[in-house]
Amino acid sequence: MSTEDGPRSVPAYPTNGLDDTVHQRHRLGILTIAAESERVEVAYLREALELTAGNLSRHLTVLEEASLIQVEKGYHGRRPRTWIRITRDGRRALLAEITALRQLLTRHAALDPDADRA
Numbered sequence: 001m002s003t004e005d006g007p008r009s010v011p012a013y014p015t016n017g018l019d020d021t022v023h024q025r026h027r028l029g030i031l032t033i034a035a036e037s038e039r040v041e042v043a044y045l046r047e048a049l050e051l052t053a054g055n056l057s058r059h060l061t062v063l064e065e066a067s068l069i070q071v072e073k074g075y076h077g078r079r080p081r082t083w084i085r086i087t088r089d090g091r092r093a094l095l096a097e098i099t100a101l102r103q104l105l106t107r108h109a110a111l112d113p114d115a116d117r118a
Helices: 025-035 044-047 051-066 088-109
Strands: 067-078 079-086
Touching: 025 044, 025 051, 025 067, 025 079, 025 088, 044 051, 044 079, 051 067, 079 088
Parallel strands: none
Antiparallel strands: 067 079
16 A cells, blocks of 8 residues: 555554464364363364364374474373374464454454444
8 A cells, every 4th residue: 555655554454364274274173172281182173173084184284294283192001092282383373363363353343333232
């Protein structure tokens, strides 16, 4: 945007702060659940987010490749189990996503005359 006096700085729109890796709804679900505990079992994520094993596996791969989660394999008794932990980068990315969403909500709440009635 420019004016007669030259270019004018435009504040970034809140959606510019959304990260496509984090923002995808299932990956956002994975990160928010993982942030609520030390580690979470993959079977729990599959049930909670209503995903197939293959679909969940793909989302976990994307998050792991982005260094947002760590995958741990082990055993609970004799049964193999897989857990995930959110990383420090994952917590930062989740916080940035939530901050951008809050800014967007705040911006639109100011435009809604009925927002205070809810």
